[in-house]
Amino acid sequence: xSMYAIEILGLExxxxxxFWRKRPKSALRPLDLSxxxxxxxGFLGPNGAGKTTTxxxxxxxxxxxxxxxxxxxxxxxxxxxxxxIGFLPxxxxxxxxLTANELLEYYAQLSGVAAKERRRKVVEVLTRVGLxxxxxxxxxxxxxxxxxxxxxxxxxxxxxxxxxxDEPMSGLDPIGRREVRDLMEELKQQGKTVFFSTHxxxxxxxxCDRVAIIHLGELRGVxxxxxxxxxxxxxxxxxxxxxxxxxxxxxxxxKCHLRGDTVRAVVREANQDAAIDGLRQxxxxxxxxxxxxxxxxxxxxxxLKPSETAAGVRS
Amino acid sequence: MKPSAxxxxxxxxxxxxxxxxxxxxxxxxxxxxxxxxxxxxxxxxSPSVVKRLSLGYDGxxxxxxxxxxxxxxxxxxxxxxxQYPLLGPLLEITTVLDPHLTVAYEFGANYLAPKPPYGxxxxxxxxxxxxYGIRNNPNDWxxxxxxxxxxxxxxxxxxxxxxxxxRGAKVPDAHPFLKVMAAQxxxxxxxLLMAKLLWTAAYQSTTDxxxxxxxxxxxRALEVQEDxxxxxxxxxxxxxxxxxxxxxxxxLEAMGILQGMPVDPLGQSYKLLPEGRVExxxxxxxxxxxxxxxxxYIPPPPKFLxxxxxx
Amino acid sequence: xxxxxLHIASNTFREVVRDRVLYNLIAFTLLMSGASILVGQISxxxxxxxxxxxxxxxxxxxxxxxxxxxGIGLVSKEIEKRTLYTVLSRPVGRWEFIVGKFFGLxxxxxxNTVFMAVGVFAALLYVSGTFAWADAWIxxxxxxxxxxxxxxxxxxxxxxxxxxxLLAAVFAFSLFVIGSFAEDLRGFAAMAHGxxxxxxxxxAYLVPNFSSLNIITSVAHQQPVAGEFIxxxxxxxxxxxxxxxxxxxxIFECRNLK
Numbered sequence: 001x002s003m004y005a006i007e008i009l010g011l012e013x014x015x016x017x018x019f020w021r022k023r024p025k026s027a028l029r030p031l032d033l034s035x036x037x038x039x040x041x042g043f044l045g046p047n048g049a050g051k052t053t054t055x056x057x058x059x060x061x062x063x064x065x066x067x068x069x070x071x072x073x074x075x076x077x078x079x080x081x082x083x084x085i086g087f088l089p090x091x092x093x094x095x096x097x098l099t100a101n102e103l104l105e106y107y108a109q110l111s112g113v114a115a116k117e118r119r120r121k122v123v124e125v126l127t128r129v130g131l132x133x134x135x136x137x138x139x140x141x142x143x144x145x146x147x148x149x150x151x152x153x154x155x156x157x158x159x160x161x162x163x164x165x166d167e168p169m170s171g172l173d174p175i176g177r178r179e180v181r182d183l184m185e186e187l188k189q190q191g192k193t194v195f196f197s198t199h200x201x202x203x204x205x206x207x208c209d210r211v212a213i214i215h216l217g218e219l220r221g222v223x224x225x226x227x228x229x230x231x232x233x234x235x236x237x238x239x240x241x242x243x244x245x246x247x248x249x250x251x252x253x254x255k256c257h258l259r260g261d262t263v264r265a266v267v268r269e270a271n272q273d274a275a276i277d278g279l280r281q282x283x284x285x286x287x288x289x290x291x292x293x294x295x296x297x298x299x300x301x302x303x304l305k306p307s308e309t310a311a312g313v314r315s
Numbered sequence: 316m317k318p319s320a321x322x323x324x325x326x327x328x329x330x331x332x333x334x335x336x337x338x339x340x341x342x343x344x345x346x347x348x349x350x351x352x353x354x355x356x357x358x359x360x361s362p363s364v365v366k367r368l369s370l371g372y373d374g375x376x377x378x379x380x381x382x383x384x385x386x387x388x389x390x391x392x393x394x395x396x397x398q399y400p401l402l403g404p405l406l407e408i409t410t411v412l413d414p415h416l417t418v419a420y421e422f423g424a425n426y427l428a429p430k431p432p433y434g435x436x437x438x439x440x441x442x443x444x445x446x447y448g449i450r451n452n453p454n455d456w457x458x459x460x461x462x463x464x465x466x467x468x469x470x471x472x473x474x475x476x477x478x479x480x481x482r483g484a485k486v487p488d489a490h491p492f493l494k495v496m497a498a499q500x501x502x503x504x505x506x507l508l509m510a511k512l513l514w515t516a517a518y519q520s521t522t523d524x525x526x527x528x529x530x531x532x533x534x535r536a537l538e539v540q541e542d543x544x545x546x547x548x549x550x551x552x553x554x555x556x557x558x559x560x561x562x563x564x565x566x567l568e569a570m571g572i573l574q575g576m577p578v579d580p581l582g583q584s585y586k587l588l589p590e591g592r593v594e595x596x597x598x599x600x601x602x603x604x605x606x607x608x609x610x611x612y613i614p615p616p617p618k619f620l621x622x623x624x625x626x
Numbered sequence: 627x628x629x630x631x632l633h634i635a636s637n638t639f640r641e642v643v644r645d646r647v648l649y650n651l652i653a654f655t656l657l658m659s660g661a662s663i664l665v666g667q668i669s670x671x672x673x674x675x676x677x678x679x680x681x682x683x684x685x686x687x688x689x690x691x692x693x694x695x696x697g698i699g700l701v702s703k704e705i706e707k708r709t710l711y712t713v714l715s716r717p718v719g720r721w722e723f724i725v726g727k728f729f730g731l732x733x734x735x736x737x738n739t740v741f742m743a744v745g746v747f748a749a750l751l752y753v754s755g756t757f758a759w760a761d762a763w764i765x766x767x768x769x770x771x772x773x774x775x776x777x778x779x780x781x782x783x784x785x786x787x788x789x790x791x792l793l794a795a796v797f798a799f800s801l802f803v804i805g806s807f808a809e810d811l812r813g814f815a816a817m818a819h820g821x822x823x824x825x826x827x828x829x830a831y832l833v834p835n836f837s838s839l840n841i842i843t844s845v846a847h848q849q850p851v852a853g854e855f856i857x858x859x860x861x862x863x864x865x866x867x868x869x870x871x872x873x874x875x876x877i878f879e880c881r882n883l884k
Contacts, residue, residue: 059714060715063882082715082716083716087715089708092708092711092712093708094712097645102640107713112717155712367807371836371842374846375676415844
């Protein structure tokens with residue numbers, strides 16, 4: 001009995017492109033990844049990195065060129081496994097001639113939810129995503145945000161153990177994104193495993209236990225968020241009154257922003273004391289000193305620099 | 316006026332104007348083309364090609380071609396030309412598409428075989444059509460009747476006509492006339508009697524209104540012929556007895572050789588002319604009339620297909 | 627397993643109906659009404675024949691058009707619109723999806739045909755005033771037309787699994803046309819030699835044979851249909867349909883859904 005909810009073993013995908021199918025295009029290089037049960041796992045990467053390809057491979061929508069994967073210890077095509085997972089594709093589109101109610105009933109039927117339970121579960125899940133008022137409206141009238149919520153509803157409808165979300169926040173306004181984040185938190189508290197892909201780092205930072213970064217079809221880094229961000233040097237933001245930058249500080253910081261009658265500068269954590277001393281010596285009034293939590297972005301950007309192995313293969 | 320309203324108005328007006336102009340242009344085209352239109356264009360002259368193109372919907376297409384054949388025949392003679400070169404091909408296509416469309420074979424016998432202006436004047440083609448019909452419907456007595464009809468009336472081939480009637484008489488549910496006709500012909504019965512039998516059988520055997528009306532006209536002409544023969548015989552009898560021609564029918568009545576004033580099949584009294592000739596008053600009302608018309612009488616153009624408004 | 631097929635089928639039925647396909651019945655009704663009224667003036671003596679010919683031809687053509695135009699989009703539309711992803715991520719086999727879609731469209735066509743049959747018989751009653759026992763053969767003709775629908779739906783579905791809608795329409799329609807010549811094709815194959823004989827024979831048996839399923843003309847003439855003929859045709863049509871569906875399933879099972 002595997003303790004991993006998701007195990008990806010050397011999964012790869014190469015497309016044969018060109019009229020004579022001579023030019024192979026690698027969408028995903030052999031990927032090894034494991035996600036534990038109950039984890040919230042972020043799969044990060046810029047557009048075209050291979051995130052959606054990976055998800056499609058896991059869902060059995062696309063066939064791998066090599067390698068394999070197991071979800072909940074079962075193979076990708078196992079129907080028993082599929083009954084326990086939920087999938088939200090990127091920018092989902094649903095049968096627009098159905099109402100939200102009908103769509104979810106249909107999905108419930110296909111997921112094998114017992115007939116007695118269907119009605120109750122559909123109402124329950126629609127309420128949870130805040131769509132109970134419009135459940136009788138045809139989906140063609142739904143806004144993008146509403147469709148995204150329908151997508152989440154159908155993914156969690158049958159109480160799956162593992163959830164796969166592809167860019168769940170895409171196209172949502174800030175309120176929508178907040179709601180999705182809250183929902184994902186809820187799911188985590190229920191002990192579900194959530195595997196989601198995104199290119200919005202702040203979301204990953206706040207939600208995920210672990211992340212993986214993928215670029216040009218290749219895995220660039222995996223690890224717990226805390227570990228990754230702590231490996232990057234911390235920074236401190238200092239705001240002071242006036243328009244001058246003392247000479248002593250100019251060496252410590254390259255970035256000074258003048259705004260109105262305040263100056264804002266970012267210095268490395270190690271130089272924090274020296275900077276403060278320099279300002280005080282210059283008689284400048286300090287307004288605030290705030291640690292800038294080093295972001296995943298730094299780690300991300302660094303990992304994205306092309307390495308030798310990736311050179312020569314363009315998506 | 317707002318710009319969008321202006322565009323809408325302009326657009327609508329332009330649309331209406333173009334529509335009217337295009338209608339006029341089309342009518343003009345029709346007028347130029349109307350002579351040329353009956354230049355006999357059959358796009359698919361070959362029956363087997365049409366059958367293939369019908370994609371299995373040959374029944375309906377047969378009905379369409381049948382309708383076209385009838386309209387072709389009826390409309391053509393309105394234009395004053397009594398040649399119907401397309402009638403044969405149209406009937407052939409119709410029957411290849413639907414070999415069981417009996418009425419098409421009947422039409423062929425009645426209008427393809429006779430000489431112009433009564434028909435297309437193609438008896439051999441009509442015979443082929445009738446034989447094709449018999450091959451495909453060996454138990455339909457009407458088709459044997461059609462064949463015999465053509466042989467007798469148009470080709471005067473009494474032997475073959477007898478044979479056709481005899482074969483037809485053997486078909487179950489055959490009309491009793493067939494036996495009678497076969498027998499009569501074998502005994503070389505007179506033409507008049509045979510013709511009466513033929514046209515009566517034609518009248519009774521078809522459900523098509525036009526063919527029925529045609530048969531009725533023929534029968535009336537035959538009746539006139541019989542009447543005229545009879546009356547002229549009586550008039551000669553009078554002359555023999557009295558030495559001079561009668562001045563009117565009442566003289567014949569007085570003599571006792573005639574009961575009542577003789578009337579033609581349409582109810583008008585016959586005319587008695589000097590020299591003992593008997594004529595109908597209005598020969599125009601009897602198409603196919605032979606005896607009983609004035610000397611030098613030219614019959615008017617035949618009116619076919621009364622069901623289409625006497626086209 | 628079979629329950630899911632039923633669910634997919636009924637959802638497909640719902641999809642097709644909400645696509646306002648059944649409005650074609652309005653056009654059909656207008657056609658039959660107009661024809662019944664006008665036929666007496668155009669072809670005298672063969673009114674009944676024309677009504678049956680026209681009615682059954684219309685049923686066949688309308689249905690073929692619907693089968694092809696909706697069939698070609700059954701799968702390709704789902705792939706293009708990506709509505710398929712959330713379906714296949716559930717415990718639904720790809721083959722169940724194909725079979726379900728097929729039954730959904732086939733069911734719609736059967737319902738459509740039933741309504742049209744009522745229309746044909748109504749027109750027949752109007753024109754001849756009464757029914758004859760021989761009119762029952764019309765039901766056999768309708769049954770054969772439905773068999774044709776099954777075949778062409780499966781074919782359209784097959785093309786939908788791998789081809790764009792436009793190409794699929796062209797292929798499906800071409801097979802419909804060739805299928806009406808199937809008998810001739812077999813005859814030609816019998817007379818050919820060598821390679822062309824092999825190719826022609828192969829083609830002749832692969833192509834859907836519609837010619838023997840089209841008995842509209844003989845039914846219009848009230849000719850009876852032999853029971854053996856009905857049985858053989860049924861067997862052929864059902865087996866052929868199953869064969870094409872297998873092909874569709876095979877293709878779809880291997881398809882990467884990009």
